[in-house]
Amino acid sequence: xxxxxxxxxxxxxxxxxxxxxxxxxxxxxxxxxxxxxxxxxxxxxxxxxxxxxxxxxxxxxxxxxxxxxxxxxxxxxxxxxxxxxxxxxxxxxxxxxxxxxxxxxxxxxxxxxxxxxxxxxxxxxxxxxxxxxxxxxxxxxxxxxxxxxxxxxxxxxxxxxxxxxxxxxxxxxxxxxxxxxxxxxxxxxxxxxxxxxxxxxxxxxxxxxxxxxxxxxxxxxxxxxxxxxxxxxxxxxxxxxxxxxxxxxxxxxxxxxxxxxxxxxxxxxxxxxxxxxxxxxxxxxxxxxxxxxxxxxxxxxxxxxxxxxxxxxxxxxxxxxxxxxxxxxxxxxxxxxxxxxxxxxxxxxxxxxxxxxxxxxxxxxxxx
Amino acid sequence: xxxxxxxxxxxxxxxxxxxxxxxxxxxxxxxxxxxxxxxxxxxxxxxxxxxxxxxxxxxxxxxxxxxxxxxxxxxxxxxxxxxxxxxxxxxxxxxxxxxxxxxxxxxxxxxxxxxxxxxxxxxxxxxxxxxxxxxxxxxxxxxxxxxxxxxxxxxxxxxxxxxxxxxxxx
Numbered sequence: 001x002x003x004x005x006x007x008x009x010x011x012x013x014x015x016x017x018x019x020x021x022x023x024x025x026x027x028x029x030x031x032x033x034x035x036x037x038x039x040x041x042x043x044x045x046x047x048x049x050x051x052x053x054x055x056x057x058x059x060x061x062x063x064x065x066x067x068x069x070x071x072x073x074x075x076x077x078x079x080x081x082x083x084x085x086x087x088x089x090x091x092x093x094x095x096x097x098x099x100x101x102x103x104x105x106x107x108x109x110x111x112x113x114x115x116x117x118x119x120x121x122x123x124x125x126x127x128x129x130x131x132x133x134x135x136x137x138x139x140x141x142x143x144x145x146x147x148x149x150x151x152x153x154x155x156x157x158x159x160x161x162x163x164x165x166x167x168x169x170x171x172x173x174x175x176x177x178x179x180x181x182x183x184x185x186x187x188x189x190x191x192x193x194x195x196x197x198x199x200x201x202x203x204x205x206x207x208x209x210x211x212x213x214x215x216x217x218x219x220x221x222x223x224x225x226x227x228x229x230x231x232x233x234x235x236x237x238x239x240x241x242x243x244x245x246x247x248x249x250x251x252x253x254x255x256x257x258x259x260x261x262x263x264x265x266x267x268x269x270x271x272x273x274x275x276x277x278x279x280x281x282x283x284x285x286x287x288x289x290x291x292x293x294x295x296x297x298x299x300x301x302x303x304x305x306x307x308x309x310x311x312x313x314x315x316x317x318x319x320x321x322x323x324x325x326x327x328x329x330x331x332x333x334x335x336x337x338x339x340x341x342x343x344x345x346x347x348x349x350x351x352x353x354x355x356x357x358x359x360x361x362x363x364x365x366x367x368x
Numbered sequence: 369x370x371x372x373x374x375x376x377x378x379x380x381x382x383x384x385x386x387x388x389x390x391x392x393x394x395x396x397x398x399x400x401x402x403x404x405x406x407x408x409x410x411x412x413x414x415x416x417x418x419x420x421x422x423x424x425x426x427x428x429x430x431x432x433x434x435x436x437x438x439x440x441x442x443x444x445x446x447x448x449x450x451x452x453x454x455x456x457x458x459x460x461x462x463x464x465x466x467x468x469x470x471x472x473x474x475x476x477x478x479x480x481x482x483x484x485x486x487x488x489x490x491x492x493x494x495x496x497x498x499x500x501x502x503x504x505x506x507x508x509x510x511x512x513x514x515x516x517x518x519x520x521x522x523x524x525x526x527x528x529x530x531x532x533x534x535x536x537x538x
Contacts (some may be wrong), residue, residue, distance in 0.1 A: 007525030015509055043531040050485045050534070051504035053402040058394045062413065064386065069420055187506045 003030065009037045014043050015183045016195040028197050035053035037260035045192055049345040052190040128309040129296065135289045142285045149349045166221040182244060185209045185266050191262045191347065196366040199246065200359035203258045209246035214239040229281045232272035239263055258353035260367065265306065306348065308340050330357045339364045381427045383464055386427040387416055393507070396442040402505040403446035403489060404499055405482045415451060436515040439507065443498045450486045474496045489538035496530035
């Protein structure tokens with residue numbers, strides 16, 4: 001077969017099912033096309049990062065009403081400086097960006113999901129934090145989760161929850177759900193997805209594509225706390241994310257064997273206290289597990305490290321995927337593994353499944 | 369919520385245009401926001417686009433390409449807007465407003481990065497900038513092809529060239 005054209009190589013990055021299978025097969029064996037594909041993928045990822053449009057609340061009613069006003073006959077319209085009323089400008093630009101927060105790190109394929117309390121700003125690399133069930137309970141107690149009734153839905157939408165030192169509010173720009181194709185998920189999340197050209201033995205065809213819109217959690221620290229933490233509003237945004245699941249070759253292919261998660265890195269913003277001040281306040285709370293606090297402090301550069309909780313029974317190995325620091329989690333039985341890394345364009349990737357570590361790494365090195 | 373005033377002529381036609389507006393306004397704003405990086409400016413662009421669309425397609429049901437047209441118009445109008453930014457200077461006057469003190473370096477870098485991207489888009493050929501904006505605002509290859517009136521197989525090539533050009537501009 002002739003070499004794959006640049007246009008097809010570009011489309012393979014995002015709509016792999018829309019190009020002929022022969023192109024994918026050629027790519028597997030042709031070094032020249034793979035090199036071109038890599039360069040195209042880099043440029044695409046850069047453009048995606050620079051041009052991606054974050055979701056925003058859309059008030060179509062207000063926009064329609066405004067259009068109606070503009071279409072009013074001039075005689076009925078009050079005099080204005082210009083013919084076209086302008087949209088009101090925000091009075092204040094983006095708040096000061098610093099941060100500490102609770103980051104939920106999703107790991108696909110039913111392997112693990114956990115959350116930890118640590119510093120988040122705009123992380124550029126991953127690192128591990130060992131986390132026991134006791135640590136999770138202790139962090140929950142420190143936060144005061146469950147102190148009062150939560151209002152709203154925890155699974156989506158929005159809600160509030162009183163905390164020991166303030167209030168937690170969360171909201172999502174939409175409901176999570178399944179979509180019909182990778183292309184649709186890409187369109188909704190603005191995340192690029194490169195399907196692995198070769199799947200490990202035992203992994204079946206694509207089974208489901210899920211999307212999670214961007215979710216935002218805001219902690220407002222009580223004004224009773226001493227300055228500068230008191231009154232600070234800390235906002236953590238995570239997502240959007242997309243999860244592509246592949247079924248197994250047994251059980252009618254319904255049981256997910258491999259999951260590939262792609263998400264925008266979480267970002268935290270604070271209106272007052274700095275990263276270090278918030279970190280010191282939170283880690284200094286009575287009841288915070290000493291070892292967990294020590295691990296978080298040892299991470300250093302609190303604004304640039306995404307902590308990956310290591311669940312009990314898992315072994316963490318540090319390695320690199322496409323040159324980026326990665327964490328490989330594996331279980332002694334070898335029945336499940338996961339690898340998590342953040343690529344240079346600010347996208348967090350997780351590949352997880354009921355596979356051994358070598359198979360998981362083979363998949364990871366084909367994407368990202 | 370159809371207002372009693374300023375309807376386009378003919379009630380049925382007016383309702384059709386309102387449906388068209390409600391269906392496509394979010395996409396138009398998103399495309400414009402991708403170029404301008406600013407919600408308020410994107411809303412202004414969307415208003416201008418739909419006013420032009422109303423003149424061009426009073427009854428969008430009869431215009432097969434009206435949806436594609438407003439998307440490309442959003443990209444072009446937004447690109448025109450940022451091309452005029454330098455001449456107009458910054459509209460936003462911040463004096464007297466309680467602006468948060470300078471934040472971390474990353475915030476400044478982010479702002480700087482957005483400005484660089486807008487400059488790069490200004491310098492790119494119009495067609496390249498348009499395909500970049502349409503695709504990265506979330507339109508599928510098929511939608512970009514329809515909007516730009518090209519074969520869907522050509523979108524990948526246009527996109528590849530445009531992304532390569534963008535990288536060189538940065």
